[in-house]
Amino acid sequence: MKLIKLLKPVLTGAFLTAMLAGCGQTDSSSEGQKSAGEPQKVENQVVNVYTARHYEADQAVYDKFTEETGIKVNVVKGEAEELIERLKREGESTQADLFITVDGGVLGNAKNNDILQPVQSDIIDKNVPAHFRDKEDYWIGMSTRARVIVYAKDRVKPEELSTYEALTDEKWKGKVLARSSTSLYNQSLLASFIELNGEEMAEQWAQGIVNNFARQPDGGDRDQAKAIAAGVGDVAIMNTYYVGLLLNSEEPEEQKVGESIGVFFPNQETNGTHVNISGIGLTKYSKNPENATKLIEYMTGVEAQEYLSAQNFEFPVNPEAKMPELLQSWGEFNMQELNFDTLGEYNQQAIQIFNKTGWK
Template structure:
C-alpha cells in the first residue's frame, strides 16, 4: 500500500483526571496494523489515565513497514503495532525498531514471546497477545483423532477434504516456518505437498471462509486462527452460531510440541521522538486491564504472565488451557524465504 493511502486517525480524548499542562500536551504517534474496533477503548483509556494524546496511522503489516523504510529518520512514528510474528522479526532485522529496557515488560512477557535481548540487554519488540492456529473439522465425517496434529493434514485419508487460505498469507507462512523448525526442510516440503494433494479446492478467502466451508460440507477440515472461530461462537447472529454447532475444533500436537501460536506485538520505532511515552504505552498494553481487553474484546489470549480472563468462547475451545509450542520467533522468521520456495515447488497457491 502506498504511504499516501494510509488512514490517519487522531483519537478524540476527554481528560477526566487532572494533569499538568506539560503532560496534557504530550503526544504519541502510533503506526498500527490492529484494525479491531474494540481496541479503541484501549487508546481512550490510556489517554484518560495519562493525558497523552494518541495520533494513529492504520495499515497492514506490510504497508507499515514500507512506510517506515520510506520515511527513514524523518518518520514521526513512536510505537509500531504489528499482528504477525514473522513481520515483527523482519522489522527487527531491518533495524526499524529501537531496542529498549523495561523491567515491567521483561517481567510480564515470556522470553519466547519477545525479541532476543541485545548484547546491551535491550529488547526490540514485545508480544502483547497471541492467537492459536487451530484445525476445525466436520464432526459427522471425522473424529478429532483424525486431525489432532498438523502432520495429519497430509494424510491420504483426508484426500479432497482440506481447505486453507493462501499459503503465502503471513499466518500460514508463520505456521509453515514453525513446521520447518520441527520437521526439517525436506519433511516439511513433503508435508506441504501432501496438503496440496488433499485440498478440496484451491486456497481462497480468509479464515472465516474456511470455517464456513467446513460447516457447509464443502470441506471436511480447515485451518484457522482461533479468534475467527471465537467471533462466530460469540456472535449474536443465528447463522454464525449454527456454523459453530456443525464443527469441532482441535488444538494440534498436544502430545508433542504443542499448537502453533502467532503473536501480535509492539515496539518503539527506530526514530521515535517520544521514547518515554512509547515505553509507557507498551507497558500499559502489558497490564492486566489491557491484556483482559485483548482477550474479551478481540478473542486473543493474553501474552502477559498470570493474567486471568473471562472469555467463554476461548474457554469452551480449550477447556481452560492448551499446550503451545515454544519455537523462537526468530527461527520462524528466518524460515520464511525457504518456506516460500517450498510452496512454489509443490504448487501451494
C-alpha cells in the same frame, strides 16, 4: 513444553469495562523505573502508532489510555510491510513512536531493518514473560493466536485427529480446507515446520495437504469455517480467534457456523501447536519514547490484556490476565518452542515450497 495456562472464568462484559476504566498503569521514567500511585495526566502529550492491527478493541484501549494519562494516541493503519518501508523511508524525520503488527516474523524483519530500538521497562518485563519478548527487547508481545485444526462436529470425532502431519493421510483426501499460500498465517506455519522438522519434511507436508484439498484455497479463515458448515470439507487449518469471532458475530448465520465446528490443538505429543504473536516495538527515531513506553506498559497490563482477549478472542501474553470462558473451554495445550524471529528467516523458503507443491 511451555503451557498456555487457563485461568478462572471470564469476567462479565460489564465488569471488564469497569475494570478497564480503572486500569491506569503506574508511571515510568525513560529508564523504566516504576513510580508509586495513580498515573499523572499530562497536557499536550502524544504517542504516534503505526499499526497493522485493525481492531476496534485496540482503539478502545488507546482511548482508555488517553483518558487515564492525558496522552493522545494518533494511529496510522496499514499493511505491515508497507509500514516498515515507510519507516525506513522516513528515517529520522518519522513521527512514529510505535510499530505494531501480527506476526513474529514481521517483528523480526522490523528489527533487522533497523527501524526499532530496545525498550527498557521493569513493568513490561513483569507483564510479559521472556519467551514472548525479543531477547534483546526490540519488540514485546501483546497477544497470541494458535493455528489449529477446526473440524465438523457432526462428521468428525476429535479422537480421529492428532497432528498437522496426519492431515496428509489418505483418509482426509478431498476433505481438507485452507486459505491461500499468500496468507502470512500459512507462511509462518510452514516456516515453523522448516525450523522444527527441516525443509524436506516441510515440503512433504505441504504436498500432502495439497493432495487432500477439498477445493482450491479460497477466502480467509472464516470462509474455511463456512465451507465446513456447507459440507465442502470436514477439516480446516485456522486461527483460534476466528472461531470466537464467529460465535459472537451479530449475524445469526455466522453464529451457526461457529456452533457447528470444533477446535483441536494438534501435535500435543510432538512439537506442540503452532502459535504466532502480535507485538509492539519502539521505533528507532521515536520523538516520544517515554509516552510510547507507557503505552506498551498499559497494553500489556492485566486489565487491558483481559479486555483485548475478551473482545478479540486472542490469548493474552500476561500470565496474570484471565481469559474468556470460550478460550478456557478449549483446555490447556502445549505450544511450539521456537524463536518467533525464525518465522521471518524461513519465510522465503516457505513461499518457494508453496509454489513448488502447487499450494496456490
